[in-house]
Amino acid sequence: MKRYALRIAGESVDPSGGTWFDTQNPFTGQAWAQIPRADARDVDRAVQAAHRAFTEGAWAEMSASQRGLLLHRLADLVERDASRLAATEVRDNGKLLAEMSAQLAYIPQWYRYYGGLADKVQGTTLPLDKKGYFAFTRKEPLGVVAAITPWNSPLMLASWKIAPALAAGCTVVVKPSEFTSASTLEFAELFDEAGFPPGVINVVTGFGREVGSPLVEHPLVRKISFTGSDTTGRMINEQAARHFKHTAMELGGKSPNIVFADADLEQAAFGAISGIFAATGQTCIAGSRLLVQDSIYDDFVERLLAVARTARMGDPMDPATQVGPVTTPPQFEKVLDYIDVAKREGATLLLGGERGSGAACGQGWFVQPTIFGDVRNDMRIAQEEVFGPVLSVLRFKDEAEALSIANDVRFGLAAAVWTRDIGRALRMSERLQAGTVWVNTYRAVSYLAPFGGYKDSGLGRENGIDAIQEYLQVKSVWINSGAVSGNPFVIR
Missing domain, CATH: 3.40.605.10 (Aldehyde Dehydrogenase; Chain A, domain 1)
Known part of the structure; x- marks a missing residue:
């Protein structure tokens, strides 16, 4: 060596x-x-x-x-x-x-x-x-x-x-x-x-x-x-x-990715996937809390699952791979423990939830891309940083409730809003307690743009x-x- x-x-x-x-x-x-x-x-x-x-x-x-x-x-x-x-x-x-x-x-x-x-x-x-x-x-x-x-x-x-x-x-x-x-x-x-x-x-x-x-x-x-x-x-x-x-x-972060009914839902679904499964969720800005407006919740979750099911785990050196392994054994075990916690708390497992296996995963520390529905914001899975490919989906009715849920966490690193309404985009970006707010995109950074957090x-x-x-x-x-x-x- x-x-x-x-x-x-x-x-x-x-x-x-x-x-x-x-x-x-x-x-x-x-x-x-x-x-x-x-x-x-x-x-x-x-x-x-x-x-x-x-x-x-x-x-x-x-x-x-x-x-x-x-x-x-x-x-x-x-x-x-x-x-x-x-x-x-x-x-x-x-x-x-x-x-x-x-x-x-x-x-x-x-x-x-x-x-x-x-x-x-x-x-x-x-x-x-x-x-x-x-x-x-x-x-x-x-x-x-x-x-x-x-x-x-x-x-x-x-x-x-x-x-x-x-x-x-x-x-x-x-x-x-x-x-x-x-x-x-x-x-x-x-x-x-x-x-x-x-x-x-x-x-x-x-x-x-x-x-x-x-x-x-x-x-x-x-x-x-x-x-x-x-x-x-x-x-x-x-x-x-x-x-x-x-x-x-x-x-750390527990960033809200907020999808309103008037959003471009196809782009929002890709943004939600990028926010949590890119980098195997091992990023401080991971959009690990997906807030979806009630009127589109079922339709949007189906779109989300359709995209997420296509994610390919495997050798990170292979250009075809989309989700790689978790970096360290302790983090691998931590992510699996949080999945068990979410199940015990009553969240509905919609996708994944197990360690990755099969020839494509080799002997690596893989966790399947995992999505939980019916998540309440007081659950640990919605409040604590998992730092892995685990997404919590929450419902909201209107802007006021979306802001209440989004800000009701001790972190404040990033947030995103998906909407075609410029007024709403400006209102939400002003009131979200986060150091970075994206509108109709996710996980964009630049050497030109200040980056840092609010709160914890x-x-x-x-x-x-x-x-x-x-x-x-x-x-x-x-x-x-x-x-x-x-x-x-x-x-x-």
Whole structure:
């Protein structure tokens, strides 16, 4: 098996403890590579390297325009190696090659966008109310950033953090999920080829208690950017708060996908399928609650089932496959447990509900695309994030009830509305408690559009101009241009 190394200060290094752990292919269930098992010593090495790069040497002296050029060079290298990196991601997380290839083809745009934005960060002059003073603001990088990424889209979600952080002038230590670390370790090598100084990007791999906690608590880390479960995010936020560190949290979701009677029902059915079965439901923006207006409920559910029954499970490397395996054994068991919970709560199983089997599924961790009807919003299946190919269908009568059901959940990451009524689209988009609202589409993202959550779905924003502000701090500068000092014991 291939054995990977940590990436610290521009070099491939072995973990201090001299141990590795296996990473498994979700389709075959077999180990295919060995990942370094880092510990607190490796975390300290990585953070110290990032801190040195931030405070001294080439990166610290580099202009914003020069940083932007490096990001553009990196984008070209990612474009060159997109096929190789996509194949590594599929082998490591089991998502479709079509999905990961599309992501890798799109990722360079993040580095080009923030490369162009790097030298557009500006302070302002301040119109003071005091004579004899000139004042202005500076926007300065926070320092060392800890980027903690999940297993479902490792490189795309890492890029959402890395690109704006580097454009702002920060340095980064990435801690990928222990389940999907290989692509991040390969990706990190491209930074050296692009010409980034040593220590600007570092990658430490391993487990939460051994790597994640020491990284969050390290005194030289000034910001933690985390994508993952709300449970882990809450713990990280509490740890960070004890040291007044900046945080950005992109957490879970239980997103409502709302279909009104006047919608294009064929498009809405495809949108509902895309919202929950694309990426095997392993996405924070999964439209796991489908709200359907009473007058079209039966007809729409039949349309939905007709499309869902055609979904093909199988090898994620096969272009014909539409639903791949669940990425990790613990998540596989969790999804099956939630299906049992839904049955016990009285939801009506309309489709699937079992583990996937047969030759097409190999030895992988497959769950059949599953749809439950007659779901009440107080059921666990409607309130808790499953993170798998499981859809709950709920009824509503009118806009008011749709909003009541949609917002009656502790999450608020995304939502969608299907309607031909522009007034309704605007009313719903205003009142839905979610960081992203789609109208007549689902699961669209861009480097240009801010992304983040309301309520328990997180803090801060990624993507767009807003994201770079997350890695900057504001300094006010006062210059006495002729003011005469008065009483030294009185505020100026």
